[in-house]
Amino acid sequence: MKLIGSTSSPYVRKVRVVMAEKRLDYEFVQEDVWADGTTIASSNPLGKVPCLVMDGGDAMFDSRVIVEYLDTLSPVGKLIPTSGRERAEVKTWEALADGVMDAGVLWRMEAIWPKRADGERSQAWMDRQRGKVEAGIAAMAKGLGDKPFCSGIHLSLSDIAVGCALDWTAFRFPELDWRSAHPSLARLIDKLHQRASFKDTAPA
Known part of the structure; x- marks a missing residue:
């Protein structure tokens, strides 16, 4: 998995903390969405981070959606109750x-x-x-x-x-x-x- 984001974004940080707590491996790619040369739209048409790109190239965005998904990937440290x-x-x-x-x-x-x-x-x-x-x-x-x-x-x-x-x-x-x-x-x-x-x- 590849996480596109910024170290100053609190939404990106939320995803990074969840990934650390869940002990998930990923590649972190720094992206300044305000820069003229940003390429974030190629992964997220809304032009926002965080954006999680899966191995097949499909992208997932919005921190709430991403952390919900990540919590299902490993039984380690369950962070969201199921129901x-x-x-x-x-x-x-x-x-x-x-x-x-x-x-x-x-x-x-x-x-x-x-x-x-x-x-x-x-x-x-x-x-x-x-x-x-x-x-x-x-x-x-x-x-x-x-x-x-x-x-x-x-x-x-x-x-x-x-x-x-x-x-x-x-x-x-x-x-x-x-x-x-x-x-x-x-x-x-x-x-x-x-x-x-x-x-x-x-x-x-």
Whole structure:
């Protein structure tokens, strides 16, 4: 398998962490989808990463689709329950984490996209997206409470998705300082940082 992505993308990182936890072999191909010479459209017509290219050449995209597939490839470290309320809980955590990242990306691109003049940038739009990021992180902290992990007592996709969202937020928006505001999330992220899967995929 070949994973096309960027080391700065939190969605790509989520896939890379899952691959590490599942002990799956793959080739990582760096791709800047914003560069003029990007070739990502040849694998994903939407022009986004991550994109997983299988041995036969077929491509799979969207991090949620990819991690769902990867969890079926090996019985090692099952990350997504197969059915029922437990599965819905994990997928809801993932949706919350992805929503924080979605809002963060919209906020960041409004602020830095070079093809938009400064006078065209909307502070109201950026403030709206920042509000979503902060509300999402607060909801994570409330949902985690005093539990050792987001969905029970074992690592799951919930924790991987939340960890990637929090690390990316700290990477791109250090001024938010969610650690001080939400010590329970700080404890969780410190625990995740002890895992090789997180150490080896830090955003850069």
